[in-house]
Amino acid sequence: MYPDNNTVIEVNKLTKMFGNFTAVNALSFKVYKGEIFGFLGANGAGKTTAIKMLIGISNPSSGAAKVAGFDVFTETESLKKSIGYMSQKFALYDDLTVTENITFFGGIYGLSKLQIKEKAAALIADLNLEAVSNNLVGALPLGWKQKLAFSVALLHDPKIVFLDEPTGGVDPITRRQFWELIYRAANKGTTIFVTTHYMDEAEYCNRVSIMVKGNIEALDTPKNLKKLFNAASMNDVFLKLART
Ligand SMILES: Nc1ncnc2c1ncn2[C@@H]1O[C@H](COP(=O)(O)OP(=O)(O)OP(=O)(O)O)[C@@H](O)[C@H]1O
Numbered sequence: 001m002y003p004d005n006n007t008v009i010e011v012n013k014l015t016k017m018f019g020n021f022t023a024v025n026a027l028s029f030k031v032y033k034g035e036i037f038g039f040l041g042a043n044g045a046g047k048t049t050a051i052k053m054l055i056g057i058s059n060p061s062s063g064a065a066k067v068a069g070f071d072v073f074t075e076t077e078s079l080k081k082s083i084g085y086m087s088q089k090f091a092l093y094d095d096l097t098v099t100e101n102i103t104f105f106g107g108i109y110g111l112s113k114l115q116i117k118e119k120a121a122a123l124i125a126d127l128n129l130e131a132v133s134n135n136l137v138g139a140l141p142l143g144w145k146q147k148l149a150f151s152v153a154l155l156h157d158p159k160i161v162f163l164d165e166p167t168g169g170v171d172p173i174t175r176r177q178f179w180e181l182i183y184r185a186a187n188k189g190t191t192i193f194v195t196t197h198y199m200d201e202a203e204y205c206n207r208v209s210i211m212v213k214g215n216i217e218a219l220d221t222p223k224n225l226k227k228l229f230n231a232a233s234m235n236d237v238f239l240k241l242a243r244t
Contacts, residue, residue: 006033008159008191009054014063014072016049023049025214026063033159036182036192038202041211042242047195050211051162054193056080068159081110084153084161088168091149094138098129101137102152109156123151143174150181154190161185163194167201179204199235208234210241217241 009031016024024046031037041047052058054067056076065072068082092101099120106116124133127147137145146166153161163182167175175198182204186192194205202208202222209219218225218241222234231237 007031008033008069009037009065009067009193011054011065012063014050014053014065015061016046016053016058017061022214024053024060027216029209029216029219031160031191031193033191034186034189035207036186036194036205038205038208039193039195039211040202040208040238041195045211046214047211048164051164051193051195055083055085055162081156082159084156084158085164086149086153086161086166087164088166089164092137092145092152095136097136098124098133098140098148101148102155105152106155111156119155123148123155127151143170143177146170146174146178147181150178150185154185158190160191160193163192165195165197167196167198172200175201199233199238202234202238210238212241 007030011030012028013026014024014028015022015026027050039047039051049058053060053072054065056067056072056079060072067079070076070079070082072079093104096104102120102123103116106119111119124130129144129148132140137148140148150163150166167178179201182192182194194201196202205222207219207221208225209216211217218228218237220228225234225237226232229237229240231240
């Protein structure tokens, strides 16, 4: 399905130690253009530590990785320009309006004034935010904030967007709507690297890896993982692995 020349993330024995503690242990995997890659694991499994290395803000202890063609040790500035990032904890500025947030992040991403104006108009229309474009983001419902934060993370047309628990705290219908945006971005060729604790979302991914105590214990399509673990759902797969 995904030929090797479409590899956008290539990880080889990537490891992170904190003193004597191995938080991420020799991860090796590839992620492809336009793929929705689920990066699962229980609390403390090492997901955030791995993501920090992949987005170029934490030096690996050993191993190698290329993200969007850039080395995570030596080319972090170019790497950062080629990716988008959104987490549950840090997204947008509550005390700026919708338009101001878009303008601010567009500037950080190095877009021109004209590009920002055009992209802001398209984004606001796309998300049906016309009526609230001059409202403070802090006053928006959480689900709207998340959709806006995702769209802002895509402003500079990154090759890959990293989503660290992007849908925490909202209801299943709102999460489903968020995933519609993910599918649209993936269909346009953007790679989605997503962590989640919601197993229904794991089912939506093209492939899923499951980390247990710093190791990737399983990596395949949801369909194959269910077969492999003789499980009815990804929830069952996850519980079987997490219990081992
Ligand atoms: N800076 C640090 N120094 C020491 N230990 C750390 C540091 N950062 C993370 N850890 C430890 O590394 C392990 C993995 O943490 P990490 O935050 O990557 O897990 P996670 O899978 O992202 O968990 P969660 O789902 O709760 O976000 C944990 O045991 C954590 O305590």
